[in-house]
Amino acid sequence: MTGAKPVRVRFAPAPTGSLHVGGVRTALYNWLYARHHGGTFVLRIEDTDAARSRGEWIVGIQETMRWLGLDWDEGPFLQSDRLDQYAAAAGRLLIEGRAYECYCTPEEVKARSDAAMKAGRPPGYDGRCRDLTAADRAARAAEGRPRSIRFRTPDTGISRFDDLVRGEVSVEWSTVSDFVIVRSDDSPVFFLANAVDDAEMGITHIIRGEDLLDTTHRVLALRDALGESMDVRYAHLPLLVGADRGKLGKRHGSVAVEDFRDRGYLPDALVNYLALLGWAPADGREVLTRDEMVAEFDLDRVTHSAAFFDYKKLDWLNGEYIRAMPLDELTVDVLTEATARWGDRVDATTAHEVARIGQERAVTITGLVDQAAFLFETDDEFTMDPQDWDNAVAKTERAPEVLDAVIAHLAPSEWTAERTDVRAPIDALGIKVSKAMPLLYTAIEGHRAGLPLFDSIALLGRERSLARLEAARRRLGSAAEPTTS
RNA sequence: GCCCCCAUCGUCUAGUGGCCCAGGACGCCGCCCUUUCAAGGCGGUAACGGGGAUUCGAACUCCCCUGGGGGCACCA
Secondary structure, three states, X not given: OOXXXXXXXXXXXXXXXXXXXXXXXXXXXXXXXHHHOOOEEEEEEOOOOOOXXXXXXXXXXXXXXXXXXXXXXXXXXXXXXXXXXXXXXXXXXXHOOOEEEEOOOHHHHHHHHHHHHHOOOOOOOOOOOOOOOHHHHHHHHHOOOOOEEEEOOOOOOEEEEEEOOOEEEEEEHHHOOOEEEEOOOOOEOHHHHHXXXXXXXXXXXXXXXXXXXXXXXXXXXXXXXXXXXXXXXXXXXXXXXXXXXXXOOOOOOOOXXXXXXXXXXXXXXXXXXXXXXXXXXXXXXXXXXXXXXXXXXXXXXXXXXXXXXXXXXXXXXHHHHHHHOOHHHHXXXXXXXXXXXXXXXXXXXXXXXXXXXXXXXXXXXXXXXXXXXXXXXXXXXXXXXXXXXXXXXXXXXXXXXXXXXXXXXXXXXXXXXXXXXXXXXXXXXXXXXXXXXXXXXXXXXXXXXXXXXXXXXXHHOHHHHHHHHHHHHHHHHHHOOOOOO
């Protein structure tokens, strides 16, 4: 253990795309660890790959983290602002012989590596430029060959480190080939920048995905060669996997965090769910506030095996959070989402009513607003789900009579809240109310499952409700004609 | 192919030698409630990958196998 030394952790994403759930989970665990131990959470942007890094992503990553409430204490530090440091480090390694200039092109390296793999030998760089003389180097440079810098890994021995979640991890150096630390355009590679920054920024605990486990030996060796402090602990988190059990990433569908926001998930619910993917509090609770998570979180309870991202459970949790929301807060979310879709047709009073009657069974904000679409759509836009309608018609006995009775019930111009309760006229026909409901839900709201009917009729108003019921009645009239097939 | 990591219900997990013929949650199934239903209540289904070893005793320790995943870039 590192004793009483204050905890300093960092989240260090590459700005090559929007943050996806795996990255957020890593950020979250760092944040939880920092907050639990009263430490410092640093945000560092690893943008040394100029070709793939984009300024807009640097902004986007921060927006996403703010949306999730993952506040950082220092940064964002950009590695592109610190290039001279990496160059100086590489220079030192070169002078001390810990690194060397390599004149092989990436294509050549790959070809030889592939050949080695085919021949059953370990892949990787074959060390061709390891022992070039000054004359050799000058000759290659004169040929106009690109020059990169490679770190010379040990030929023998074993690299070990004690991972906070996995325990001792080791590898034989003979299986690790020399790797590039400076590209031929003089830009630093991940290993170098990472080693330099973690040491210089005084990071005490490096919490990241297991996909980086193998790189740890190289970064640590670099750090050691640089003469930096080796007082740092690593913790490798189990990966998040998609439906095919593969690492969650760009190829596994929509896992960008903005998509969750757009689909109506609450940041607190997403954070809560992500916290549970690879960790569980000792008492087994699953719905936890941030304070509770911070109080309970620690690395010794992080699990070891990859976790499958289960939308069903996220849905359940999101529903729990929606139900726990103050009505006014939910109203704001509904108003915002509905306004984005229907503009000024949406008023605060209606939004409030939608929130009130829909809160109990909502799964997502977007889903709730979807249910309220029938209120904001014009008569032209409104459509009934064809399948729901067909099913409802098929399952409702004497459907035309039911509609006629309900229409007659709602027809009187004196319009009270009680009148929207349409059970009496159906009951008067001797038909089971619950059996007739799907038909009415579909006629009024467009689909079978929706907001409570009576409140919906009241919100829609007498004229529009009657118009929809009459439209349904007309449709029934033609649908009732004998079919030829 | 080589290296590394992992292995409890469909899924997320609890479990650190006896309290486990394995507990919780989501899902699923059934019942109840009920103005449809995606809510709520009650109940149910369902797992320690296989084989050795250690031990009085193994889900928990060790070994082998099998399976899964990750890495093997002038990406991070």
